[in-house]
Amino acid sequence: MINITLPDGSVKQVEKGTSSMDIAKSISEGLARKVLAATVNGIVFDANRPINEDATLKLLTWNDTDGQMTFWHSSAHLMAEAVESMFPGVKFWVGPPLDNPKGFYYDMDLGDRKMTEDDLAALEKKMNELAKQQNVFSRKEMSKADAVKYFTEKGDEYKLDLLQNLNDGEITFYTQGNFTDLCRGPHIPNTGFIKAIKLTNIAGAYWKGDEKNKQLTRVYGVTFPSQKEMDEHLAMLEEAKKRDHRKLGKELGIYTMDDQVGPGLILWMPNGGVIIEELEKLAKESEQAAGYKRVVTPHIAKESMYLTSGHLPYYADSMFPPMEMDGDRYYLRAMNCPHHHKIFDAELRSYKDLPLRLAEYGTCYRYEQSGELFGLMRVRCLHMNDAHIYCSKEQFAQEFKAVNDLYLKYFKIFGIEKYVMRLSLHDPEKLGQKYVNEPELWKETEELVRNVLIETGVPFVEVKGEGAFYGPKIDVQIWSAIGREFTLATNQVDFAQSRSFNLTFTNAQNEKEIPLIIHRAPLGTHERFIGFLLEHYAGKFPMWLAPVQVKVLPISDKFVDYAKAVSDKLKNADIRAEVDDRNEKIGKKIRDTEMMKVPYMLVVGEKEMNENKVAVRRQGKGDIGLKSIDEFMNEAVAEIKERRAE
RNA sequence: GCCGUUGUAGCUCAGUGGUAGAGCACUUCCUUGGUAAGGAAGAGGUCGUGAGUUCAAUUCUCAUCAACGGCUCCA
Structure with a gap:
């Protein structure tokens, strides 16, 4: 019997050779379904690898970074199996998991063949089939001599290169389904854990990152234990795209580029010019x-x-x-x-x-x-x-x-x-x-x-x-x-x-x-x-940097003169103010100004004109009430002068 | 520079071997409206560029330029 210490400090006595998965099962079936791998005395272990000595054990699930890394690394193997079935004779280099961007890649030498994005859909389909087979990842140790012999016969110069830096006792192979790879592991229990698969792109990557070397084909992908997590991940990527400076830069009129000017040469538009001035x-x-x-x-x-x-x-x-x-x-x-x-x-x-x-x-x-x-x-x-x-x-x-x-x-x-x-x-x-x-x-x-x-x-x-x-x-x-x-x-x-x-x-x-x-x-x-x-800032510049700081929005044509008077007064106080004098309804003017991410909108109509006031609206926050022109102006000047974040 | 993808109106994008469409933006008119899109009409593109195949190319082929996702490199 051996003693297994769990993270809560409790100790379980189990037979020598019991796996972390067995221990998880003894705790609860629900937990066992979620266990991807484990750390045994601090070393990451396959969930089904036997434990042969007293150990502190931490079960790794999707909630652990190491769990995710194991999951994605196994996904890379799953992808490699699919690639090998479609491109027989392909040689593999390395296939690590990635934290940012999330997922994994595998570098491979396809010989004379080429992979295009059309192949990715077929690969995904194959991966889904293989995942459903719930193939177990099995681990096997091998001597260096045997490993060298194996890859020499296979004619795999890449794995032979990897073996150079390894010694007896460090060499393990993992097999799932029809795919075997030299790999230190660990891996998830079986391919069935991988429920959602997306191969994101295909790229060239120099072998060992050296541009003098041959360029290998790299396929990037990301997988999740459920479709829900995949959907969340994709939604997050969509959100990130909205923050992309190239998209915002265009929408907000910050900069542009032109073929006739040349690549990598920025034309700063007036709004960008303001930001440059302020910086x-x-x-x-x-x-x-x-x-x-x-x-x-x-x-x-x-x-x-x-x-x-x-x-x-x-x-x-x-x-x-x-x-x-x-x-x-x-x-x-x-x-x-x-x-x-x-x-x-x-x-x-x-x-x-x-x-x-x-x-x-x-x-x-x-x-x-x-x-x-x-x-x-x-x-x-x-x-x-x-x-x-x-x-x-x-x-x-x-x-x-x-x-x-x-x-x-x-x-x-x-x-x-x-x-x-x-x-x-x-x-x-x-x-x-x-x-x-x-x-x-x-x-x-x-x-x-x-x-x-x-x-x-x-x-x-x-x-x-x-x-x-x-x-x-x-x-x-x-x-x-x-x-x-x-x-x-x-x-x-x-x-x-x-x-x-x-x-x-x-x-x-x-x-x-x-x-x-x-x-x-x-x-x-x-x-x-x-x-x-x-x-x-996701395009929402603080007041001091904002290209237009205040937009005055008259309710109708009748109040344009008042709006201009307000705007002139603000301009005299060095505030970048503009009037929206278009023949549009107030809702439209507010919408457009919100989209341009102008920090303050001043809505002015009959009531404001009669009382010498402005109805203040803060970008993203909505109506914040009536103020006198001077009150707003003094606050705005202070906000700009102090370069306040908001 | 290398691998892969893309290139149609100012923007976002449909579409076709028989010389092009939508929404938004733009112009004019109607409307004068109180806190995230009022209505109508109009204008706008030699379909990135060059060559080839074809009776005919925006569509197919090749080249080239640029952008995008990576690799290498860097503020």
């Missing part, structure tokens, strides 16, 4: 207060500058090809830093000038690969909330912290809570290749940056091998409505470019010293930031 106002205010100085620099420069900076030839692929002029090659800039370095270098600098903080909303051009363009989030012309801080080593920690504090200030204003701070470090093995060869400086600055983060109490993750070539950085990662991850803002250390540009200052000992540089863009770029804000 720049915010940036300039806070930078002014934090001791930054504004500069303005050209969008192009000669090749030699980018040779000095080290951006060419390493960055050449991301830059537009050069223009030949007067025997020189000029590049559209992909970054602002070299221009700013030249301003630093234009005068002899003393330690008394430092820290020198140069700020510019700099326009950059990047030749992003065509497949990477994505609405406002990934474009070819961008406006960066850029600044470069030149400081001494002693000043560095304080300066870096000040930048970090600026981030947090902005996050509070915008109510940004769902993000991940990522500390990107260098990879010591790639010093001199991907990273400038300054091991001591790397170590030192990474430590400084980490300490700032710890001090500020911001949760962060560390990633090795993600640093810039010139130093470590902190990125703020966010997710778009459709679940794609982006870097919203960045704060980078640079101890390389000051060397390549020969930047120096005279220290108190009258010696030349090389400054450290901080590159920072807390508001990222206008493009990505506004794309993010559109999704973050």
Whole structure:
């Protein structure tokens, strides 16, 4: 007999070799129907795998992330079985579960054959058939020698590649129905648990994620234990689509694009222009207060500058090809830093000038690969909330912290809570290749940056091998409505470019010293930031950012003059107000204004005109009552001035 | 750049081997209406672009451009 400890602390005595499923059954039949897998002493186990020693047991159901992961991983196997039946001879790579977006994929080599979306429906049908058979997932251990022999005979180079990293005792096979796969498991008890299946798309994916390798076919899918959950999932995706900045950007007249202008080139429409103005106002205010100085620099420069900076030839692929002029090659800039370095270098600098903080909303051009363009989030012309801080080593920690504090200030204003701070470090093995060869400086600055983060109490993750070539950085990662991850803002250390540009200052000992540089863009770029804000607010911008802040809606033509008087008064108080003087009924005007997500509507008719008042209506909330014009105006001005979230 | 999908009116989308339709938006008229769509009429498209097949192509084939879903890459 062995002792099984359950999460509530109770201990069950069972025969050696009893499975978690048996234990679930002994508790209740209902529970047994829901058990997908279990953790035994913290290790995820198949529900029907025998337990041979004393253990703490947690039964996993759909409510556990590990349960869902097991479910989707098993679904990938089910899909593989269906694919193999329709494409005999197919070779499989890996088929992991996914948390975001939810579901799973399987990478496969179809040889000369091609799979198209038409095949997905047939595959789904086959999967449903196989699921109904309630085929059991059975586990079998195998020696490495036997496994290698098995896949060599099969001619499966992919699984042989996987085996290279495995040893005896780690190699298990799972079989369900007619499909057997090398797999560490675990799996759900049988395929019958999978009740709702949807294969979502088909894509190419490079083997091992390396574009030099062969491209495999990847099929994405998602499954659920009931149709109800599938329906909920699909409804959620529909909701997410409504937040998509590309859809909202069009509906709200924020931006447009045009074939003749070119891909990835944004045309900001008047409503977008207002948001840009407001963001720049915010940036300039806070930078002014934090001791930054504004500069303005050209969008192009000669090749030699980018040779000095080290951006060419390493960055050449991301830059537009050069223009030949007067025997020189000029590049559209992909970054602002070299221009700013030249301003630093234009005068002899003393330690008394430092820290020198140069700020510019700099326009950059990047030749992003065509497949990477994505609405406002990934474009070819961008406006960066850029600044470069030149400081001494002693000043560095304080300066870096000040930048970090600026981030947090902005996050509070915008109510940004769902993000991940990522500390990107260098990879010591790639010093001199991907990273400038300054091991001591790397170590030192990474430590400084980490300490700032710890001090500020911001949760962060560390990633090795993600640093810039010139130093470590902190990125703020966010997710778009459709679940794609982006870097919203960045704060980078640079101890390389000051060397390549020969930047120096005279220290108190009258010696030349090389400054450290901080590159920072807390508001990222206008493009990505506004794309993010559109999704973050679902188009319902707070008052201070809203392109139109107040719409005055006269009940009929008779009150248009009064409406215009109200609107003029608001405009004089710097409120963006407009009158809807169309020949429409009030219901129609309200509907249209609601859809444009204007924060306030002022309905004015006979009653309001006679009393010098307005009937206030808040977007999304409805009628909030009569107010005098002055009362509304004062409140509105305060709401804007304080940049209130609502 | 690679794999897959799509491209019809300003927007959302039907449709067809015999040179095109709906709703919304737009213009004009009627209506002057009190908190999420009043009514009528009108205007608007060489069906992404180029070539091929055909008596005939928006429809079939190929190429190309762009967008979308991924991969790689990045703010």
